[in-house]
Amino acid sequence: MADLSIKVHNLELKNPVMTASGTFGYGLEFDDFMDVNLLGGIVVKGTTIHPRQGNAYPRMAETALGMLNSVGLQNKGAHYFATDIYPKLTKYKTNILVNVSGSTIEEYIACAEIINELDLITGIELNISCPNVKEGGMAFGTSCPSIEAVVSAVRKVYHKTMMVKLSPNVTNIGELAKSAEFSGADSLSLINTLLGMAIDAETRKPILSTITGGLSGPAIKPIALRMVWEVSKAVSIPLVGIGGIMNATDAIEFFLAGASAIQVGTANYLDPSVTIKIIDGIDSYLNRHKFNSITDIIGGLHM
């Protein structure tokens, strides 16, 4: 049994396997399938200060080893989360992070302030990369000045771990990562979904009500790996790798590219206990390659 524990800035994970926001609900939906406490941490659904209905139906399109979604941050708002959902999560003995989003900087601040009061939420993941909302979301994550504005504003009101989630829909992700680091991010998670589109040739209509949506799944892994590697050279805060991770081998690739932990997204839909298999698989890999600790392989790509 190798040592799988890892610190991502001041976030202490029993193992480097987390779940990606929007793909793991609030954890509770997985109780039937697995022991959520075995995870390093979970990131719950994107949360905004005001309740959001999200986008109209249809919100999903299957693509080549991937899927597009345009959920659009459907959630009942930060207050509802604090009063109605949070109490149910206190049973868990793992890190719970809330994915915080907003249309304006004020909304980000207001949401983060509420989450800041919740003792058992160990951190937030600042979502400046959601491609599925008309205002804010990804717009914040695609230029250095706007990243600096939102990250430093939230930094002032949020006092625990602040992970900033980067958008892949950019020319130079290294520069944007530096802005987030500079503005007070404790760690960075990447990538969010890539902006894509699907068309039904028979009906000659876009499949999604919103025309475009966010691409996730195995299809995007090569791009995600490249971005993690690029960002790992640009910043010195820890990274959490996300994008198309389906099994332990995929996870290992992200560690080698420079991620200190990973998040599993779309794979949870196909196999709700896949994260447990990934944890076991990472352990086997480390044992087989005679590493004592996960830290031995982080950024360990041979050139």
Next chain:
Amino acid sequence: MADLSIKVHNLELKNPVMTASGTFGYGLEFDDFMDVNLLGGIVVKGTTIHPRQGNAYPRMAETALGMLNSVGLQNKGAHYFATDIYPKLTKYKTNILVNVSGSTIEEYIACAEIINELDLITGIELNISCPNVKEGGMAFGTSCPSIEAVVSAVRKVYHKTMMVKLSPNVTNIGELAKSAEFSGADSLSLINTLLGMAIDAETRKPILSTITGGLSGPAIKPIALRMVWEVSKAVSIPLVGIGGIMNATDAIEFFLAGASAIQVGTANYLDPSVTIKIIDGIDSYLNRHKFNSITDIIGGLHM
């Protein structure tokens, strides 16, 4: 039999199916498999003024319904093309475009000048989006000023159709497309490959000698479709859609999104006569849906 002919600016195609540079050699390699003359056009391998060895081995990695390559524009140079390859291509009765690349604006100009002298080459595709070369290539295609510089410089020396091939590794492809249009592009082709990376978890090494490479194949189709659609709203010159096209349905999706023609890339490797099947499939689709001409569906997405 529907009318498949289409004009892409002043480029007259007997049908909208072309082949993508770097995936169809010089056409000659396909003579065993198919009748190249049935195509709307072919774009031959990326050509530079000086011969290039390309990158070291390994240059290819398979990914989820896609592949990464880092060939790096291996070619024998524009002079060799003009003297040794061009004469063999004069047997073809279809449009032949040369994909022109360079590390400096002077190199682009020099290469385009040579190609300009070749009567039967109906146009060039200006490659400002190759992710696999250390200098130039994609660097030209990711900012408006550099696009304007290279496109307007080549425009001065090249007098036939100039198609400009856009890079998808950008924050705002619509803006960059406008720059290319403004600087004299007759049409735009998109997308080139997405920058990605693959790692061998067992050896803990990058699979490509260059670490990163260009992602192509079905995996990227949703991103390509979205970009074609975005660019079609930004510019008024015609577009040529590229990215993960494997069959006629994929091609139709690109027409609906706004492409006047398409290029087939990676699919040629799996089935060297796939383009013929795509032409036939487009014809069947038009007949089945009672359209007389391919022009009836270009940009014909219902909202």
Next chain:
Amino acid sequence: MRKTVLNLKVISNLQLNDDHHLLELQSPDQLETINPGQFANLLVDHSPSVFLRRPFSIYSVDYLNNTISVFIKEIGDGTRALGKTPVGSFINTMFPLGNSFTIPDEPQRILLIGGGSGVASLMSLAQILSKKSNEVSILIGARSAVDLVELGHFSKYGTVYTTTEDGTLGTKGYVTNHLIMGDQLAQFDRIYTCGPEPMMKAVALIAKEKAIICEVSLENSMACGFGVCLCCIAETIDGHKCVCTDGPVFNSTQLKWQI
């Protein structure tokens, strides 16, 4: 029974007609109660063009042999691949998912209306309703007689009426053209329906006019099937609801399209 993911063994695969298959899948574990209207989410192996699971109503449950059946109409790559699954192989199955049709406490007169592959979700419902002494009538609509492959089973549980678009069996036209949908409808306490959306909308409208309780089972494109992706929403008077957890069965008055 709580949600689970298991490799179920295909113990029979009946090809019912050109494009309909009935698969019987055996669980290694003892099955607990599965309610009528619930569905299963099947993984399609060996298909590069199918990534996500595919949802199917649980057509019937055999607690003695620990099997569930699914009725599959081939419409795309996923259903075609599943339809071809050889006996003896395994299908990774997430089940049982979703809510279920309401079973009245006291016996009532109930009309089930199914169209196309929608009939699948009504079979185990008919069985349970008839077992609980409800008076069950079943109206099934299809394009043509050849598509009406499961009538024999239904007739064990109630009186079967049919409509076909081409008139090859029963009343010619849609289910809403059947006589029973006229004045006779008042005799029913409840209507349960599953089928193409236009059919369900038409049925729900008639039910509303006659003030008969109507439950509809919705389809939707699903990424997860257990309430975490929020892709499968239905518009209800209480806002967006997930078809996979709040549904697939909804009281038709809850749905926006009803109003």
Next chain:
Amino acid sequence: MRKTVLNLKVISNLQLNDDHHLLELQSPDQLETINPGQFANLLVDHSPSVFLRRPFSIYSVDYLNNTISVFIKEIGDGTRALGKTPVGSFINTMFPLGNSFTIPDEPQRILLIGGGSGVASLMSLAQILSKKSNEVSILIGARSAVDLVELGHFSKYGTVYTTTEDGTLGTKGYVTNHLIMGDQLAQFDRIYTCGPEPMMKAVALIAKEKAIICEVSLENSMACGFGVCLCCIAETIDGHKCVCTDGPVFNSTQLKWQI
């Protein structure tokens, strides 16, 4: 024969040991000449994890029955899927590809050296050489005796020598440890080799020292197999060459690693 893409029918699939299969594939058309050293590029259906074709040497050709055989060692998803292909099904095959070993005009003394699945490209070579009255010796190296599955076939065409890393058959060690690679080597006019790169390098070095002509058959990761992607390069003294068209057979003195 010119390059073609055909659906070839699997008419036999012999499992030779744990992870080696010999597939015989039948063409609907009359086969024309296929030269020893050429390869085929097989499409793997029904595997989401295999996208590109997979290259395999053409192990043997039967012009009477219009079949080619391929010898497949399972190492990943593609080879595992191909190894499982049932008799009667079809494999979409692009063939024949690449150049071929040189067949001397006059009979000579020739040593073939194969390692691992590399022996596959030497079988039809051995056959043709022996038919043309060359004096053929075949040295085969493997990890263990169980991996030496095709000796019987080779012995029809020449004298067979073996080495195994675990000493279970023939000389213990690598092919380069075999006696024949010592002073006896001078008796040979040519060496043809195919196998793991380190083995081929070692063989080529010895051949060079003894000034014996040596042809090696290279492997490489290939996207197309017919010279258009430029992914499969070998570094030669004349620059980058495509293994799929300029090769897979190279004179070892052409290769950079030889110098």
